Amino acid sequence: MSHTTDVAIVGAGMFGSAAARHLTDAGVDVTVIGPSGPDDASTRPEHAFGAHHDEARIVRRLGWDAVWGSLDARSQERFASIEERSGLPFFEDCGSLVLMARSISHRTEKILAQCAADGIAVERLDEDDLARRFPALGAVPIAGGVEGLYENRGAGYLNPRLLVRAQLALAAGGGARHVRAAVTDVRPAGSGGWVLDVRGDGVDETVNAQRLLVATGAFTNVAGVLPGGRRLALHAFTEPNLLYELGEEQLGALRTLPTVVTVDPEDVGEANLSLYLLPPVRYPDGRWYMRIGPGMQPVVDELTRLGDMVEWYAAQTLTPRQEIFLSEMMQMLVPDLKPPSVRSACCIIEKTPSRYPYIGHVDDETLTVAVGGNGHGARGSDEIGRLAATVVLGQPWDGAVPADTFRPRIASDQMGGDPKCSRRSAVPARSRCSTVSTTGSTHNWARRTPMGRSSRAASGRSSRSAAR
């Protein structure tokens, strides 16, 4: 079977679904191709995993990076209308608490000044305030102490599965076609545009598209979705989490917690206390869980092969080192927690050398990518999808920061161009292929001493961003 469309979007995740909605809102004929999730029997597992198959992603207005701040703010402005139009409430306004090391009060001052300029209400709390306001939280033993930046409105978490469902429902309402299957090959069409092979349970079709948007997240370099074997400067890492089940007796006391992020400035290994913690969230099994994840410690591994990525997702088993690290951290953050059960949650995040997403053309103005959430793309996903839609349509860039900030970069070993895929190149080769630093590949597995603040060993590793 063969199908023709103006724009084919590969990947029905957070960025692909947002782009699909914006394109259909603009009246464009769109086909979005991607499985619904790991439980979707319609396709093979190597295409079904993604970073959004969970119940909560932290949303904050307060931020310390102007680029991400602009993506996040513009997305969040539209949450209410997406909820209203789709009838799917995905945002939980439970508040956000960022625990900053006092030793970086200059950064805290800067963040507060930016918040004041942006009209974001933030309370600054000292350790006594924190103990009084959040008695369930343990002290975070960062040298010099911590202070809290608390946003109690317009911050909390979003349900990424529901947001994707909302975006896809609105896109479908606008006429988009969603094929729940995987793209197994992409090649240039003789007459211009692209030919995609789409395979899944009961699906075996060819899609002919004038323009192509690739939004396949961490799988982009290994899923065979970039034509001619192209690869981006994009690094995938394991993202280990622990989920703590809450019994009825503890739920009441913990349910009013905000999301919590700790910011420890010392990027020196597993004694670093940068973490993220979700308040109690109800999961599809009907139980309530709190979820904890790492900040910038070297308990993560880079994944470069499709088989390893699928295995990490499929096994849902942390390494002993990750499990010990996260359980110690949870004991520190919520010392009185007595969970009936604790389970692993294995996900993957992808990082770009710039730390910003790629939103732009690769080789050809009919091929656009929107990838590189860098571990915090959920809250800005709607703006990332919108910007990708404008690039696909060749409309003038109207982002808050210059388009060049998001220019896709080709993997360093492919620099100089691959003749197989640089047909009709709209950009000179030199500017297409910029140098990449191999962030993330320089692990220094410093030995961890539990809570051993004095045992910090300089690792020189800085591949992880400071906080969620």
Ligand SMILES: Cc1cc2nc3c(=O)[nH]c(=O)nc-3n(C[C@H](O)[C@H](O)[C@H](O)COP(=O)(O)OP(=O)(O)OC[C@H]3O[C@@H](n4cnc5c(N)ncnc54)[C@H](O)[C@@H]3O)c2cc1C
């Ligand atoms: C544990 C964890 C915690 C996080 N916490 C936060 C947070 O607190 N706040 C925040 O803002 N962000 C957070 N993030 C990041 C956020 O979830 C991601 O940045 C976001 O999901 C990226 O969206 P995406 O569309 O690029 O990728 P995804 O959401 O992963 O979507 C990619 C899609 O491509 C599909 N695909 C792959 N191959 C093919 C193929 N061949 N054919 C068709 N489809 C294909 C996959 O099935 C998938 O659905 C977190 C991520 C993780 C893993």
